[in-house]
Amino acid sequence: MIISHKIAALTATLTTALSLLAAPAMAFSVGPTNNTEILKNNLLGANTAGLSNFSVSIMGDSAAFGTFTKDPFGLTSGVVLSTGKVADIPGQNRYDNDKIGSDLSTDFGPEGEEGDLTQLTLSFFANSTVEKLFFQYVFASEEFPEFGGSKKYNDNFELLLNGTNLAKLRDGKTVTINNLVPDPKKRSKDHPDYINNPSLTGIAANIVKLDGFTKVLGFEGLLKQNQTNVLSIRIKDVGDGKLDSAVFIKGGSVGTVQPEPVPEPMTVGGLMAGGAMLAAGRKLRNRRGGSN
Incomplete structure (x- = not known):
């Protein structure tokens, strides 16, 4: 019985991993919007008891805000x-090398100047x-x-609650490009929360x-x-307005109840290893079935 439960859990994990590798099945989409009511409604879920008087304000280019669905990170939907x-x-x-070219490099401000600040501020009252x-x-x-370890080009990302940055990796370090990739020439030093x-x-x-991108991280x-x-x-x-960065917030997860953990994406190597384990489990079940 225990083995069958483990096999069922592994099958579910493998199915998730396969969906990540199958682009047509994902149908990842992003809908640009700077409508603060839409952004607020996508952020908040059912677990907001004790909170009230919500209001949202934004700062930045209108094209820099949106909602997403069927993402490859495991968030399902939310605000980007x-x-x-x-x-x-x-x-x-x-x-994946700026010297060759870039897929995402929009500069909203004067070219060559530091800028492109995008900010969403959610205000609310919390009772006792x-x-x-x-x-x-x-x-x-x-x-x-490639810009890991750079002192000049290191896009700034913060999650400020009443002025305190609480964007943290699982070991307590702040979520920065340099903390995730300290040295692009020594990839063994990549942070365990980073996925290339x-x-x-x-x-x-x-x-x-x-x-x-990072694995799914929790804010608290x-x-x-x-x-x-x-x-x-x-x-x-930071440093210029090129090479875009982004943050994806899981829809409905902003609230006073800690969300359930999101399964981590698997690498191709992990998928192959999982497939071997699944095959071994089937063999074991077949053998036991034959001996009864």
């Missing part, structure tokens, strides 16, 4: 912010019955991996143009009770 045009994000990743705010997200960038997505061969290279922050709280989702080009 970018330093470029969100409509350009879905599609085949053809380039709630303690924390939660949600799930993925950070991604066209700057991966090289052109044409990446696990989601036929689905999303971004060259790398203490609220000020009986006060208005402010959450700012902020992403900004």
Whole structure:
């Protein structure tokens, strides 16, 4: 009985992995919108008891905000912010080296100047019955991996709750390109929360143009009770306005209840290993069935 449960769980994981590798099945789509009511409704779910008086404001180019569905990260749907045009994000990743070319490099401001700030601010009142705010997200960038370790080009990403940045990796480090890829020449030093997505061969290279992204990360922050709280989702080009970065917020996950973990995408190697385990489990079941 235990073996059958494990096989069923493994089958579900393999099915998820296969869906990531099958671009036509994903139908990943992004719909640009700067309508604050639509963005607010996509962020908030059913678990907002104790919170009230929600309002959303945005800063940045109108093309830098949108909603998404059927993403390759496991979020399902939600809100996306970018330093470029969100409509350009879905599609085949053809380039992963800026010297050759770039799939995502929109500069909204004067060329060569630092800029392209995109920010969504959610304000709300928290009563005395709630303690924390939660949600799930993925950070991604066209700057991966070649600008890892760069002091000049390192797009800024923050999740500010009442002014404190709580965008954290699982080991407590802040979510930055340099922390995820410290040295592009020594890939063994890549952070375990980082997933590389090289052109044409990446696990989601036929689905999303971004060259790398994090695993699904969880946000958790203490609220000020009986006060208005402010959450700012902020992403900004640093050094220049080129090579876009983006953040994807899981739809309906912003609330006072910690969301269930999202299954991690599997590499091709992991998929093959999982297939071997599944085959071995079937053999074991067949043998036991034959001996009865």
